[in-house]
Amino acid sequence: QTVVTQEPSFSVSPGGTVTLTCGLTSGSVSTSYYPSWYQQTPGQAPRTLMYSTNTRSSGVPDRFSGSILGNKAALTITGAQADDESDYYCVLYMRGGISVFGGGTKLTVL
């Protein structure tokens, strides 16, 4: 069974840049997987940040960007702010209509 991988945790300084990745235990991520990204703070439902690899959802600041880097999908935050401290999840769309979440990355801004 293919597993979607994410870094368990990451740390970034305020104003800094961080890139979170989303990979597969077998194979490479491409745009055909329709990578999407979600931000979740404690006690809240997830918020959609990015979809179809690099399209920002409505209201998402342009300091968030999406891409394919090598064999993974990536979410880059440029000029990190304190309120970017959250859990970030990627989702890949698999053959057969199945969506698979990554394990999530806990981002600390300090």
Added chain:
Amino acid sequence: QVQLQESGPGLVKVSETLSLTCAVSGYSISSGYYWGWIRQPPGKGLEWIGVQSLYYSGNTYYNPSLKSRVTISIDRSQDQVSLKLNSVTAADTAVYYCARRDIAKRFDLWGQGTLVTVSS
């Protein structure tokens, strides 16, 4: 404004069936999209459960790891989507979210979530 609201028992006994309902307001559920469920055990990550669409010919897709125990169905007359998960164990304790999946495969709309605890 389209909204999703989950409801159902907050406590279910081991080996019984977990049943939840998601009420969709502001949109006719049979007009488009896939509608389904995602869960999150306390302190853990998100897990996709499955989706169904009346618009796309009743297509239904489930997480392979849950497929044998889960049923998602849509009531078009009530604009509701329901979840049934049978033979539950403590591992099924989670916040259950109702969510909408669009043509770009993103979950663009989420309910607030409801905590279901499985206890003996």
